[in-house]
Amino acid sequence: MPLKVMQPYAASAPKADWFVRTRVQPLPYLLLLPSLALIFLIELYPFINGVSFSVHKGSLLGTGPFVGLDNYLRLFNSADFYNSLWFSFVFAFCNVAISYLIGLALALFLNLDFPGRGICRVALLVPWIVPAVVSIVSWKWLIADRGGLVNIFLNSVGIGPIYFLSDSGWAMVAVIVIKIWRSFPFMMLSLLAALQVIDRTLYEAGKIDGANGRQLFWYITLPHLKNISIIQAILMTIWSINDFETPYLLTQGGPSNATENLILLSYRFTFGRNDVGRGSAVAILTLVVLMILSTIIMRQQRKAV
Amino acid sequence: MKQYRKWLLLGVGLVIVLLVDFPIITVALNSFRTTETIISSHSILPTQPTLANYLYINTRTRFWTFLINSGIVAACSTLLGIVLASLAGFAMSRYRARILASYNQALLIVQMFPLILAIIPLFIFFRKLDMVNNFVPVMLVYTLTQLPFATWMLRSYFDSIPRELDEAATMDGCSPLRIFLQIILPLTVPGIAAVAIFSFLFSYNEFFISSVFLRDEDRMTMPVGIQSFMQQYSTDWGSLMAAATLAMVPTLILFLFIQKYMISGATAGAVKG
Numbered sequence: 001m002p003l004k005v006m007q008p009y010a011a012s013a014p015k016a017d018w019f020v021r022t023r024v025q026p027l028p029y030l031l032l033l034p035s036l037a038l039i040f041l042i043e044l045y046p047f048i049n050g051v052s053f054s055v056h057k058g059s060l061l062g063t064g065p066f067v068g069l070d071n072y073l074r075l076f077n078s079a080d081f082y083n084s085l086w087f088s089f090v091f092a093f094c095n096v097a098i099s100y101l102i103g104l105a106l107a108l109f110l111n112l113d114f115p116g117r118g119i120c121r122v123a124l125l126v127p128w129i130v131p132a133v134v135s136i137v138s139w140k141w142l143i144a145d146r147g148g149l150v151n152i153f154l155n156s157v158g159i160g161p162i163y164f165l166s167d168s169g170w171a172m173v174a175v176i177v178i179k180i181w182r183s184f185p186f187m188m189l190s191l192l193a194a195l196q197v198i199d200r201t202l203y204e205a206g207k208i209d210g211a212n213g214r215q216l217f218w219y220i221t222l223p224h225l226k227n228i229s230i231i232q233a234i235l236m237t238i239w240s241i242n243d244f245e246t247p248y249l250l251t252q253g254g255p256s257n258a259t260e261n262l263i264l265l266s267y268r269f270t271f272g273r274n275d276v277g278r279g280s281a282v283a284i285l286t287l288v289v290l291m292i293l294s295t296i297i298m299r300q301q302r303k304a305v
Numbered sequence: 306m307k308q309y310r311k312w313l314l315l316g317v318g319l320v321i322v323l324l325v326d327f328p329i330i331t332v333a334l335n336s337f338r339t340t341e342t343i344i345s346s347h348s349i350l351p352t353q354p355t356l357a358n359y360l361y362i363n364t365r366t367r368f369w370t371f372l373i374n375s376g377i378v379a380a381c382s383t384l385l386g387i388v389l390a391s392l393a394g395f396a397m398s399r400y401r402a403r404i405l406a407s408y409n410q411a412l413l414i415v416q417m418f419p420l421i422l423a424i425i426p427l428f429i430f431f432r433k434l435d436m437v438n439n440f441v442p443v444m445l446v447y448t449l450t451q452l453p454f455a456t457w458m459l460r461s462y463f464d465s466i467p468r469e470l471d472e473a474a475t476m477d478g479c480s481p482l483r484i485f486l487q488i489i490l491p492l493t494v495p496g497i498a499a500v501a502i503f504s505f506l507f508s509y510n511e512f513f514i515s516s517v518f519l520r521d522e523d524r525m526t527m528p529v530g531i532q533s534f535m536q537q538y539s540t541d542w543g544s545l546m547a548a549a550t551l552a553m554v555p556t557l558i559l560f561l562f563i564q565k566y567m568i569s570g571a572t573a574g575a576v577k578g
Contacts, residue, residue, distance in 0.1 A: 027481055031396035032408055035389045035452060039411060042427065042449040043418060049426035060429060106321070114314035122564045123322040126329055129560045131510040133528040134549040137535065138328040141335070141542050147344030149331070156347075181328075189567060238417045244513045249532060266421050271517070276425060283422040290417060 053280035060274055071281040081282070083257055084265040087172070088289070091247075091261055092240035094176045095183060096233055102180070103187025104225075110188070111195045121192070128185035132245040139178050140165075140250065168258035171251050175259045179246045183239070187232055194228040195221070230301045234294045241290055262286040329553070336550040340543040358547035367522055368548060371530030378440050378515070378526055379508035382447035386455050386504050387497060389448065394459035395485050399471065412453040420450070424517055431518070438521040447508040455500050462496035463489055499566040502559050510556060527552050 054071055057064035075081040110121050127135065142149050143164040151161045164170045198221065206216050244263045247253060253260035253268065260268070262282055270279030323330075335343050337354040346352070362368045397405050423446070431442045466489050474484050490497070512528035519525050525533065531548050538544060 028396040028400040028402050028405060031392040032404065035393045035456070036408075038389060038445065038449055038452070039415060042445050043415060043423050046423040046426035046430070047418075049430070050422050053426065060432065109314075109318070109321075112314055114311045114318065116315045117318060120318040120322055122561075124325055125560075125564070125567065126326050126557075129506065129510075130329060130553050130556060131528055132512055133531045133535075134332060134553045134556075135328060137531065137545050137549040138332040140535070141343070141546070142328060142331070147542075149349070152347060181325075235416075242417075242419050242421075244421070249512065249535075263419065263421050266425070270425050276429070280422070280425055283419060283425060286419045287422060290419065294417070 050280045050283060053276050054284050056277055058276040060270070060276060063276075067277065071277040072285070075278060075281055075285070080257060080260075080265060084260050084262045084282075085289070087259060088241050088261040088286075090172070091176055091179065091243070092237050092293070095179050095240045096236045098180050099184040099187045099236060100229070100233065102184040103191055106184070106188045107191035107195055108221075110192055125185045125189060127181050128183065128189075132182065133249060135178070135182060136246070136249040139174075143174055165251055166255050168255055171255055171259050175247050175250055178250060179240065179243065182246065183236060187236065190228055190232050191225060194225050198224045226301075230298065233301065234297050237293050237297060238290055241286065241293070262289065332546050332553075333550050335542060336546040338543060340541055343542045343546070358543040359551075361544050362547050362551065366534065366544075366548070367525075367530065368551065370523065371525050371527045372551075374440070374519075374524060375509050375527040378444055378447065379505045381440070382444040382451070382508045383501050383504040385444065386448040386451045387459075387501050390452055390455035390500070391459050391490070391497065393452075394456045394463055395489065397456070397460045398463035399468070399481075412456060415449065416453040420446070420513065424514065428517055437518055438524045439518070440524070443514055443518050443526075446514045447511065451504045451507055455504055458500050458503075459493070459497065462493045462500075466492050496566075499563050502563045503566075506556060506559055506563075 053063065055066060055068060057067050057070075106124060110117055110124070141147075143151070145151065145161060145163050145166070150164075154160070154162060162170055164174045202220050203216055206220055211219070241261070242263060243261070244267065247259045247261055247264055248267075251259045253264045263286065266279045266282035266286065268279075269275045269282060331349060334349060334351055336358055337351040337356070338346075339355060339357060342351075342353070393408065397409065427442060427446070428437070431437060431439070436442055470488055471481075471484050474488055475481075479487075510528065511526075512532065515526040515529045516532065519529055522530075522533075531545070531552060534541075534545055534548055
């Protein structure tokens with residue numbers, strides 16, 4: 001397909017002009033070749049295989065007989081699948097919404113002029129940049145049943161211990177809170193970058209016209225953040241649905257699958273139960289979910305503004 | 306009055322920083338306390354600091370193996386990623402062809418692709434080649450996951466080099482490849498270094514792919530190694546915190562080098578797509 005695109009240029013290009021002549025050269029295609037080879041080897045070819053695995057019975061040792069849509073139908077009849085789908089949605093929605101609000105508030109704050117704000121900016125990015133495993137070690141201690149700081153504090157104010165990791169409801173809360181803590185800095189960073197390029201004179205003009213602070217924010221700041229907000233909402237939804245590390249490292253999907261998202265379910269089928277067929281089917285359905293969600297977000301946000 | 310408000314804002318800022326970074330600060334503080342004091346004491350500050358946890362990590366665990374493994378995997382995938390991304394970024398910056406627009410779309414898809422979908426077939430594929438517990442598959446997957454953002458960022462750095470330079474060099478008989486290697490690359494070294502550090506950090510921090518492929522203790526990267534500590538000594542908080550503290554030292558150092566590129570990077574990565 002790429003070579004076909006070249007033909008018309010090759011046929012019509014005059015030889016005189018350097019710029020036109022370079023267009024004809026095969027160089028851009030050669031430059032892309034290594035990257036395309038990697039994408040093919042590590043993503044496209046496995047993807048095709050994955051589609052095929054999802055319609056076969058199979059284990060990690062080898063592919064079995066063709067079973068049609070049986071793997072998918074069994075998923076649609078299992079409570080585990082709906083449970084994971086539900087948790088993935090809750091997880092993604094809470095993470096995107098709350099990270100956005102925190103990120104926006106902090107971006108607005110860090111956009112104010114005060115001494116030491118550079119240090120604050122850098123320090124607030126730390127939760128995002130630290131390895132997931134390090135933050136999970138820390139949080140696991142903070143919310144531990146025995147000797148954990150949160151429970152020591154709760155105890156001292158007279159509230160009984162909360163078993164964060166053995167109660168399904170609290171485990172969900174814990175996974176979501178930690179995910180928000182890990183992802184709001186990136187939201188903050190992007191929004192801050194967008195805030196910094198807003199033309200200052202707009203605010204001056206607004207003030208001259210008698211706008212108050214809330215109006216300035218509503219009619220100048222927010223519209224300028226529209227594009228980056230849409231992009232960030234989509235990216236963060238995708239990243240939340242695709243997140244493996246936070247739930248796996250904290251709870252391994254437990255207790256009783258309460259914090260098992262689609263990725264963990266696929267992982268458990270494949271590597272835990274050695275059922276590659278259903279594991280791949282879950283992974284394909286995850287891709288479908290991602291595509292549907294990003295389309296919905298794009299539509300909604302276009303309509304809204 | 307104005308002055309007073311500025312200092313008030315700084316105070317608020319510091320309180321927020323303390324709250325947000327609290328879990329990270331406690332890791333470092335707890336690494337200097339024994340597990341017994343971590344569990345029993347009600348204060349956060351180490352009253353009798355000790356290096357016992359670090360000595361334990363040093364003598365009784367494979368910590369340094371994990372660190373070296375992580376370094377090898379991250380360095381190789383970063384190097385490969387920079388080569389691939391700078392070639393593609395140069396093409397996207399200097400040429401106009403329909404394939405380049407399609408390639409940009411492909412990068413977008415790479416960025417949103419659920420990795421588990423690729424990991425299952427890749428695991429089976431590399432298992433047949435007897436390459437589980439081998440760094441190569443992990444490095445290749447890391448390179449791929451870094452490709453979109455590295456290409457977009459490098460492209461924006463190349464875009465900032467005026468095209469007049471290319472044209473002048475062409476007049477003097479310089480080939481496009483030499484323009485790239487001898488003019489554009491040397492001029493964008495700081496940008497390339499920033500992208501390289503980003504990529505390195507990403508690979509160094511990554512857990513999922515490593516945990517699928519690297520199961521042998523000799524081959525584990527740092528995050529996988531710490532996770533296996535967590536499973537073996539789930540209540541030995543002192544050693545765990547020491548390992549976690551050591552693990553984040555390289556991350557924080559590298560982060561300080563690139564923090565000023567962060568904001569431009571965030572916009573290049575997100576908006577360009």
